[in-house]
Amino acid sequence: MIVSAGAGRTTPAPESSLPLSSRASSVIAFDRVGKRYRSLTGREVRALDELTLELRVGEVVGLAGPNGAGKSTLIALLMGFLAPTEGTVRIGGLDPRRFIERHGIGYLSELVNIPPAWRVVEALRRYALLAGVPAASRDARVDELITQLGLEEHRGKRVRQLSKGNLQRLGLAQALLHDEHVLVLDEPTHGLDPVWTQRFRDVVNALRRDDRLILIASHNLDELARLADRVVILDRGRLQRIVDIRSDAAPRSGDATPYRIALARGEEYLASLFPTAHAVGHGEFQVDDATLESINERLAQLIARGALVSAVYPVHTALEQQFRDAVGATEDQR
């Protein structure tokens, strides 16, 4: 049996072939960035406020936050689709538009907007031309991505005929056409079924490279915990916290957190070992204030008495807890 916090990295990054110094170099830098909108009634809305953030080459960074936290604005600024009201955004030391017009970025937007009359293969061929994929390898690259993302049977279909999941995969395919150094994926698993969600994780893990930065914005904290090295948490337009998945989001001894225990046999021993445990349905019980040490110790006793434990997991992953703390702090300030 494994007691898992469910928040650590599942797949380690490949060994770096470059010295550590190059891994630490900045690719994306937000320096005191603010973005204000003015509504039709003249009311000012601060979408981002005093955001300073540096993202480094070689890492996968998650971007999390509740609705309206400023994630979409941050990405629009990063892509140069919006200009900041205050501060500067730089990619590789350049203005975002200048960087993109020189080098391109692999970008999957939250809403996959592709002209509905285009066919799947046509869309990818068009984007491949614009992405600068060399003529000699263009068709092969398009075919490769169609296969890799399971779009073979849809290649001749028009975009308007695609389901949400297939459209999402097409969006991902166009983002991967060229060997980009910066990838920005906004809600990449939105609309994907569990099989393709898992495959997406495999794709991202395969994309990890020492000279590449991957930024993933998602509401799915479990996904970010599995993929990212660091998770940036935004709320109300402000940077609340940066969670280092390896050090900050791993389960720590001594921290009390609620766990759930599922038993196949031996429920009668539970009350004596876990006095605070209460049933939550489906044969599961919740223990509200267990530490990693205490739950392991008591589970050992439970098993020794003849209980059969089918699952143990924290109610909130460590990243979820960090997120709740970060967002809860701003809730308290409201």
Add this chain to the structure above:
Amino acid sequence: MSAAIEPRPILDARTAHAPRRSRIGTYALWQLRDYFKDRGLPTVIIAVLFGYLSLMPLLAASGVTHAKLNSAFEGDRAMALTELAQVTSAFIHGFLGTLVFLAALFAMNGIVANDRKLGFYRFLFAKPVSPMRYYGQAFFVHWAGFLGVITLLGLLYQLTLGPVLTWPLLLVVSTTFFCYAAIAFLLSAAARWDWLSLVAVSVAATFLWGMYGRSTHPAAKLLYLLPPLHRTDELYRYVAGVDLTATSAPLFPSTLLLWFAGYGAASFVLGLVVLRFRRLAIV
């Protein structure tokens, strides 16, 4: 997180890569295909229908028939050809203005604004492509596509009735289209309701020039900020009156044509400037 951030050179010395060239020039073929499929075909259909409805009464009134045009008698044929030339002249004069305006409206409607409204800009401009280059190229591709459509329509007329395509006609049509299209391009880059704006600008320019064009008041000079659309008729009248078999004609209205071309060029450049500085996202 660091408080002070020094701009650094691109990525890292080890990961630096030269600027990449998108194949935007080759992409012009896709843009041309889009023009013919989405804009050129409707232009042809509207032009044929509208042209047919305009031409039939003129032909009926003139009494020109295929039989007369192919008559064995030289005199009858010569008279029929003269009558046909008059019909063609009246047809061009009445039809060309509407055709060019509608074709420009079709060709440029939403050329920038649609991509912004519908969010297509996101994937396009994550690639190493500048909006100026992409839409500037689309403008010229649509212009070329329109010239193809006009040539096709002229050949259709020529096959069924008689010669109509002349160099002066092509030059006038091309220039007036350029002027209308460039204004539409600027409006599409700057505003959401570009087709409506183009109609409004055209109506306002024609009306204001008509009202105050002869005024000597210093403020009347401001009219020169408006396109010279009130004088399109002079150009079409000239083209309609030229000898259809000639390749050049005397008293060519070159100054007026330059005014149209200059106004179009200024609008186009202004459109590019808007694309350079205006961010694409709609807030």
